[in-house]
Amino acid sequence: MSATIQDLQAALAGVHDPEYPVSVLDMGLVRGLAVEGDTARVRLTYTSMGCPCKEMIADDVRDALLAVVGIERVEVQEAFEPWTHRDLSGRARRTLAKLGVA
Amino acid sequence: MSASESNLDRVVPEDWSVTDDDEALAALVNLIVVLADNKFFLGRRISEWLPGGPSLESAVALAAIAQEELGHARALYPLLEEMPLVDTPGPLQRGAERERKYCLDCLAEPWEWWAEVVAALILVDPALTILFRALEDARYDDLRQRAARVPSEERFHRKYAEGRVRDLARTDQGRETLQRRIDGMLPEVLMWFGPSGEPGVAALKAQGLINSDNDEMRAAFQTDVFPMLEENGLRVEVGELPWKRWNNLQRKVE
Numbered sequence: 001m002s003a004t005i006q007d008l009q010a011a012l013a014g015v016h017d018p019e020y021p022v023s024v025l026d027m028g029l030v031r032g033l034a035v036e037g038d039t040a041r042v043r044l045t046y047t048s049m050g051c052p053c054k055e056m057i058a059d060d061v062r063d064a065l066l067a068v069v070g071i072e073r074v075e076v077q078e079a080f081e082p083w084t085h086r087d088l089s090g091r092a093r094r095t096l097a098k099l100g101v102a
Numbered sequence: 103m104s105a106s107e108s109n110l111d112r113v114v115p116e117d118w119s120v121t122d123d124d125e126a127l128a129a130l131v132n133l134i135v136v137l138a139d140n141k142f143f144l145g146r147r148i149s150e151w152l153p154g155g156p157s158l159e160s161a162v163a164l165a166a167i168a169q170e171e172l173g174h175a176r177a178l179y180p181l182l183e184e185m186p187l188v189d190t191p192g193p194l195q196r197g198a199e200r201e202r203k204y205c206l207d208c209l210a211e212p213w214e215w216w217a218e219v220v221a222a223l224i225l226v227d228p229a230l231t232i233l234f235r236a237l238e239d240a241r242y243d244d245l246r247q248r249a250a251r252v253p254s255e256e257r258f259h260r261k262y263a264e265g266r267v268r269d270l271a272r273t274d275q276g277r278e279t280l281q282r283r284i285d286g287m288l289p290e291v292l293m294w295f296g297p298s299g300e301p302g303v304a305a306l307k308a309q310g311l312i313n314s315d316n317d318e319m320r321a322a323f324q325t326d327v328f329p330m331l332e333e334n335g336l337r338v339e340v341g342e343l344p345w346k347r348w349n350n351l352q353r354k355v356e
Contacts, residue, residue: 048255049248050173080177080247082254 003035003070008042011064018053022095024061028087031079038072040065043079054078120242126309129302131185132204133233133312134245136353138178139204140230144222145171150212151219160266167223167259174255177248184244206294207354208287220270221283223263224327225291231256232323233295241310264330271334281336290355293343295320300350 012033015024024030024044032043042061046054058076065074088096121127149168152161203210206226213219234256237249270276296303296316306312314322328338347355 048170048173049177049251050170050255052169080244080251082251084254 001070002037003040003068005033005035007068007070008033008035008040008065011068012042012061015057015060015064018056018060020096020099020101022088022092024057026089026092026095028083028089028092029057031081032077035071038070039075040068040071040073041075041077043077045079045081045083047083049080121309121311123305123309125301126305126311127186129306130242130245130311131182132302132351132353133306134178134181134185136204137230137233138175138182140206140209140226141171141178142175143203143205143209144226144230145169145175147209147213147222148219151216154216155219156216156269163262164219167262170255170259171227174248174252181244181248202352203354204352205354206287206290207356208290210354215279215283217270217276217279217283218287220263220266220280221287223259224267224331225284225287227256227259227263228327229291229294229323231260232319232326235322236312236314236319239313245311267330267334267336271336277335284331284336284338288338288340289343292320292323292340293345293348293355294353295323296350296353297345297348 009025012025012030013023016022017024017027017029020027027047029044029046030042031045032041034041042065044058044061046057051057062074062076065071121130145168148164148171152164152168155161155164208218208222209226213222231253234249234252237245238253240246240249267280270280298315298317300316303312303316307315324338331338344355349356
């Protein structure tokens with residue numbers, strides 16, 4: 001059985017930003033998600049172009065998607081799209097507010 | 103952005119759709135190398151001042167700025183790998199000690215004085231940003247996406263730079279020290295936008311790869327930076343620029 005986009009999203013909901021307990025989805029870092037056969041494709045942007053955690057985030061995303069039943073291959077691409085605090089989800093804002101960050 | 107002086111053999115293949123104009127391609131390759139190298143060496147020079155700044159806060163700020171400058175460079179270098187070149191420029195980013203650097207002369211060697219750091223932050227960094235803005239609607243997706251992101255990240259660098267200019271300009275001694283560094287860097291920074299009517303830039307503009315010519319970029323820089331310097335008692339008088347010492351390929355004064 002093939003994996004679905006919903007399966008991929010559920011997996012990414014468990015991948016947290018390395019600095020905050022907020023998922024990469026709620027951080028607004030995931031800019032594209034696709035599945036084709038046993039291959040998952042994800043486009044990521046980062047909070048800054050010099051983000052030192054790029055490799056860590058990409059590796060965590062890759063590992064999480066490879067754990068999805070039906071996914072054998074993951075392609076992670078950097079999107080170079082702008083990121084601002086407006087890309088945070090409501091849930092992310094609430095979490096960060098509790099931490100005194102936002 | 104020189105077409106005729108580039109030593110990179112090139113062939114424009116049919117499947118590379120950004121431009122089929124040989125002169126524009128040579129200028130584009132040069133532009134990317136120059137932008138990446140200037141970002142790389144600016145980040146490197148700033149990073150060398152982490153333990154030498156005037157305060158702990160300055161070390162933290164400089165670390166963040168250097169990290170972003172190096173990040174901008176890292177985002178640009180890979181573009182060269184997709185360029186249709188017979189002889190690719192190679193991994194420029196790994197050769198910090200290499201002889202040929204495509205950066206301003208004022209970035210080529212470590213800075214000795216804090217005022218040099220401040221002068222570079224208020225002159226070089228904004229000059230690079232002006233060029234990134236000129237690429238924001240370039241008809242080359244991979245470059246446009248990267249270029250569009252840089253100015254928003256640079257806003258914080260600029261705030262920091264203005265604060266340090268004000269710090270130095272508060273005293274006569276600090277202002278004169280900074281003035282000497284500005285006097286030393288400013289002509290080269292103004293020349294970095296290239297001579298009027300530069301053929302490579304004209305080819306890029308004709309191909310929709312840049313939205314401003316040399317003089318428009320230089321004027322945008324002056325409008326952006328000069329008022330702030332003058333408000334702080336700094337002079338921005340520039341005499342005749344030494345174009346005879348201009349290296350058009352490496353875009354630096356020799």
